[in-house]
Amino acid sequence: MEDISLVSLAILAVALLATGVVAGIIAGLLGVGGGIVIVPVLYYMFNALGVDQSVLMHVAVGTSLATILATGTSSARAHWKRGSVDMDLLKSWWWAIALGVVGGATLAGNISGGALTAVFGVVAVVVAANMLMRKEGAALAEKLPGPPLREALGVMIGGISVMMGIGGGTLGVPTLTLFNFPIRKAVGTAAAIGLIIAVPGTLMSIYFGWGAENRPPFSVGYVNLIGFLLIIPASTYTAPLGAKIAHAIDPSKLKLVFALFLGFTGVRMLVDVLL
Template structure:
């Protein structure tokens, strides 16, 4: 997409603005945020716009990570003010998460877009299954494990999250609550984990995508700047609409809707790549 007309550029901008609106509504409606919504919507938008499949998923992931820099910082600050961020845990866990991010981003930068899509699809299915079949309050143990299992979990959260272009909530909250961790503190701590993932993840997405051909126009490495600048305000403004709708719907039904959304997305991505 090196040579692009003004009309094509306008279509791209409109599609990315729509991505932000859709992502914001879904995030507000379902109480989620970050890449778990943005990446699939970008994936479908870029597919529709016929972005080269070899870079499509890389740009979706990189752009999503960049948006988390803004949304994650705001979320983490809000949770920190309410005392919901476990700083003691982060002081001993951040380096393992960061190590996972570096490893995951390096791997993501050197594998095909198809392989990256498979990673997202498989993990999306796993998250959907967890939401559908895990009973509320079910825990694996009474407290977080010690070294080296805790560090291994941190590496896993960082590595998988950066390859999917997501923040800390999608994997961090389920994993923490598996060990009887209070849900509010899990959500707040996961928001801070999102920044640990997004900062190096975005920088490495820019580095590995630098000079790569067939990226959408106005891309800094694998970060599409049009998407970055349009998604953040659009999602921020549209999220209250989703939240308003959420108050009129049964929470259990919302959980079911999101699980179905993730399951469908995961299956569709795997279908596109493997079949």
């Protein structure tokens, strides 16, 4: 990639700090680990700075997963204090989610950046449409199915989420609400699922990106340290604020906000791939 000027680095730094603030609030509000904001911003910021297309989305995804380690911890702790994390479900589900993460991260490390971008866009649009079109209170069943279908759902959530570079909320929240989870309980549990995704996902992003050419400066594997260090403080600080808002607003409005963010980001990413 071309050399980055000091002015470009300064603009990038300000943009990443602002991203951290917004990502933290969204992480606490929606249980999504902030990745739904971080991935597109990193993608467009690094693209503007001339990062090669072959690694552009991989770096955005890997860096986002790394930031979720901190943002997700802060968000999950805030929701846990408010009693909105289903620990019994996590104890029986974590291994299936982690298995999906390993498979998804392996696939992500071996496909093109364009394919990763398409995965992000398609899944985001589909989930947003589901949230907007599904009738209030509509559920597929009264509770989550038993094994092996429940484990299959965990593998799917982990695998697709790690390929998108996001926490567990994007798929976790609609999946849980589909099986009659209250929205606040679903958001809180999804925040904790984000940690199960982020830990192995980050390590595998570093592994698959180790020695890759054309990465932006200060990158360890596919994790860019500039993005990581600037986003983390702001997002960690503001995540509890998002959790507080989540418990103060109407659940239907919370669902609408979640869907609008997903839809907007998904369409933007798909347009970028197609054009």
